[in-house]
Amino acid sequence: MCAIGNRARTRSAPRSRRALALQYMSSERQEGKSTRKTNELILSADKRTFANRQHTMTEHLDLLEIVRRPLSPDARLEVQVSWEEYGRVQAILENDESKYPRLWYDGTRNVAIVAAPPSALHANMAGGLMASIIREVLTQQGLSSEVSRGFTLSTETGNTRGRTTRGRDGAMLYREGNRTTLMIAVEVGVSQSYESLRAAISWCVCALHCHLGIAMCIREQGPGEVPDRPQYPSIQDENAAVDEAEEDFRRQLTERPYGPLVRHGVTWFGRVQRVVLETYRAPDESITERTILDPSRSFTIVEDGEFVGGDVPPNLQEVVLGDCIPDHILDGDAIVARPVNFFRRDWFEALFQDGMVRTAGKRMRPRHQ
Structure with missing residues (x-):
């Protein structure tokens, strides 16, 4: 669901x-x-x-x-x-x-x-969200090079609390000497159920105590079963066929920016039905690691194959510098509350469309890869 x-x-x-x-x-x-x-x-x-x-x-x-x-x-x-x-x-x-x-x-x-391994679309969006946030933070005026050196990014790491072990798609950490603080965690769901995605990001906030959780839910319309994969005489023929198909897919994106991607009558990536970007915060100290949070903000970016995120605030109405750097390191409340305007249509569409094309190309390759 x-x-x-x-x-x-x-x-x-x-x-x-x-x-x-x-x-x-x-x-x-x-x-x-x-x-x-x-x-x-x-x-x-x-x-x-x-x-x-x-x-x-x-x-x-x-x-x-x-x-x-x-x-x-x-x-x-x-x-x-x-x-x-x-x-x-x-x-x-x-x-x-x-x-x-x-x-x-x-x-x-x-x-x-x-x-299973993430698709190219999954990896692109998880990495893109983290890269855009860190890019925006590093351009902020008033931050010394010493403060900037404290940032650490990680992906696909595992964390254990008691008998629960989970991974996360991406995280921004801040290091002070031998102490590392989890500031922002990112989860992306492509084929994942929304309940599972929300449970994963809630665990990062409630069990790992990150300042902010960011989740992106992506829905591909009616992908169904992957079509029968073509058989190729050699790996060289396979690479040439997939490269040619991916170029065709990129041309199709000029008319259908969010799919479907079709080759010789076969749909290798369905139309993007919906993309939603959400933020999660701990409401109070009473939460436990089993708590499933409601999103504090929820924004539709793509709907029915069309970009509709033009009015989405670039900081999602809440992402601030204090979410990326511990408050005691920043100088003053005004800097702590400074918006981090990381969401931009240009990088989002470029990475999303590249991920669609490469995911479709991967689906054309034999299962042995």
Whole structure:
């Protein structure tokens, strides 16, 4: 389900361990029409579609077998297993020294989360958000070079609290001597359910205590199953065919900036139905790591294949310098509250469209890559 709005709620219930329930977090539900008012987005859900997107693994199939299966980019699977079984499989993956799939654990529900590699679109937007924020901060007047040297960016890192281990798409940290403070965390969901995306960014704020969480939810219209991938006589033929297709896709973007991208009658990337950018903050000290937050701001950037974010404030009405640098390092309240105007249409569209093209090109390659 994707249900974006300031008062959305999410509930999860663990299933029997022996059932090894496998929930495709990359699934979407049928969405109803929406009216854009005060930059809020409310989507309806079709429960029957949601039910049809769930699959139950047979009892003989264990977590290791699941992580060994090929996964489509951006896919996220949830498997109910014990902490001990998660630990055994995690140790095997670490010994293999393979970057993907990533394996995390939700100790509140006793669920392992299997995360496939991000698509080019996912990676572009996570990196683009962080790069734009840091670029804007470094151009602020009044910051010394010593202050600027304290910034650290990280991506795809893992964090553990008790029996919960999660990753994040990007983070801005500030280092003072041997102390590092998590300032901003970024999460991007392309095929990920909105509930899962909101839970991930809420955990960064509530459990890791970052000052600000930023989440981007991207919905591709009716992607369905990836078409049968072409077979190529050689890797040289494959590269040439994909390069030619990507050039064709870039030409198509001049008429359809947000898709679909079609080659010889086959849709390799569907039209972008919606992109929403949200911010998250801890409301008070009473929160726990299990708290699921409502967004403090929610802005629609793309809707029905059209850019509609022209009136979105460049700092989303709240991102300030004090979110990027600890207050005690900054000189005065005025500087702490100075807006960080990081959101710009030019970089957003350039990175988004490049990500669409490269994601479509990847879908044309055989599964072995």
